[in-house]
Amino acid sequence: MPGSSSSSSSSSGSTGIPAAANAKPPTREETGSEDYPPIVQGASLLLALRLANRPILLIGGGLVASQRLYFLLESSAHITLISPAPLHPSIQHRIDDPSTSSQITWLNRPYKGREDEVKVKGFDLVMTAIDDNDLSKEVCDLCREEKVMVNVADIPPQCDFYFGAQLRKGPLQILISTGGMGPRAGAMIRDIVLEALPDNIEEAVEGVGLLRSDLRKRAPGVGGQLGQERMDWMKGVCDKWGLAKMERFRDESVRKTILDQGWPQRKILGPDDLLSRDNGNKVAGGSLRTTLDSLLNLDPRSSVVSAGLGGFVSGVALAVALGSYLSRTRS
Numbered sequence: 409m410p411g412s413s414s415s416s417s418s419s420s421g422s423t424g425i426p427a428a429a430n431a432k433p434p435t436r437e438e439t440g441s442e443d444y445p446p447i448v449q450g451a452s453l454l455l456a457l458r459l460a461n462r463p464i465l466l467i468g469g470g471l472v473a474s475q476r477l478y479f480l481l482e483s484s485a486h487i488t489l490i491s492p493a494p495l496h497p498s499i500q501h502r503i504d505d506p507s508t509s510s511q512i513t514w515l516n517r518p519y520k521g522r523e524d525e526v527k528v529k530g531f532d533l534v535m536t537a538i539d540d541n542d543l544s545k546e547v548c549d550l551c552r553e554e555k556v557m558v559n560v561a562d563i564p565p566q567c568d569f570y571f572g573a574q575l576r577k578g579p580l581q582i583l584i585s586t587g588g589m590g591p592r593a594g595a596m597i598r599d600i601v602l603e604a605l606p607d608n609i610e611e612a613v614e615g616v617g618l619l620r621s622d623l624r625k626r627a628p629g630v631g632g633q634l635g636q637e638r639m640d641w642m643k644g645v646c647d648k649w650g651l652a653k654m655e656r657f658r659d660e661s662v663r664k665t666i667l668d669q670g671w672p673q674r675k676i677l678g679p680d681d682l683l684s685r686d687n688g689n690k691v692a693g694g695s696l697r698t699t700l701d702s703l704l705n706l707d708p709r710s711s712v713v714s715a716g717l718g719g720f721v722s723g724v725a726l727a728v729a730l731g732s733y734l735s736r737t738r739s
Contacts, residue, residue, distance in 0.1 A: 459485040467519045468537030469495040472561045490519045521546040529554040537561040564588030573598035578610030608655045615657030648678040
């Protein structure tokens with residue numbers, strides 16, 4: 409059945425594409441050939457391309473071209489758009505909008521294929537979104553000759569890459585690809601994924617990014633034993649906190665506590681481990697002393713401040729406990 413660990417000879421129905429196990433790279437827990445999932449050929453390699461300031465050629469000016477343009481602008485690419493007016497209203501808006509106009513060079517004319525003065529070899533990616541199938545095929549042939557990757561809208565065999573259904577929430581981006589078979593099905597799956605995401609997913613991703621950045625400052629370098637330990641420690645911390653609570657990593661005091669008390673010993677601290685260093689009571693976002701330090705903007709490393717806050721915290725804890733006891737006796 410699809411999604412199971414069945415062998416590569418299994419069939420997934422009329423498409424003739426064999427079923428595959430859930431795709432994931434090898435892990436250190438895999439110790440023998442029986443642990444390795446079968447290789448099922450025919451998948452796309454899903455990548456996140458960094459296109460900032462890269463030259464992209466977009467041929468067409470209709471609705472599909474407007475969708476392509478939207479994603480290209482968000483990736484900070486520079487787009488050469490070739491299409492005669494009138495353009496789709498959203499394309500014209502992007503050209504007229506000062507916040508995006510500098511990313512677009514619009515040539516108000518049809519594309520001439522092999523005879524055009526704009527050559528595909530001058531671009532990192534080429535995309536066509538036109539109704540002329542013969543011209544689309546010619547553009548595809550030109551790109552193949554020049555070894556430039558091309559996407560021809562609605563003709564999968566002439567595509568080196570697909571767009572798929574995408575969603576973005578802050579730094580998080582998700583792509584659902586059906587290999588060009590069912591774009592609408594991909595969009596429906598995307599909406600299911602969107603509904604399942606925690607409401608604070610943007611803050612969670614931001615938080616874990618800050619923690620990872622702080623860790624790399626303490627343990628710089630690429631690869632080697634230290635790099636592996638850094639990856640393992642981050643994985644353990646993320647697993648222990650879970651998506652719903654990782655937004656707390658945005659608090660600098662929380663990150664500092666996790667790193668100070670966890671990283672040197674390669675210890676994994678979870679939310680329940682962030683205890684007050686003064687009275688053992690748990691305080692959201694870190695210890696009570698950390699919270700007071702932040703409010704008073706004092707340096708907790710100062711011996712005078714440390715002693716003063718220690719006595720103050722103890723007094724607060726005693727007052728809270730006494731108040732709770734009197735409240736219970738009066739009732």
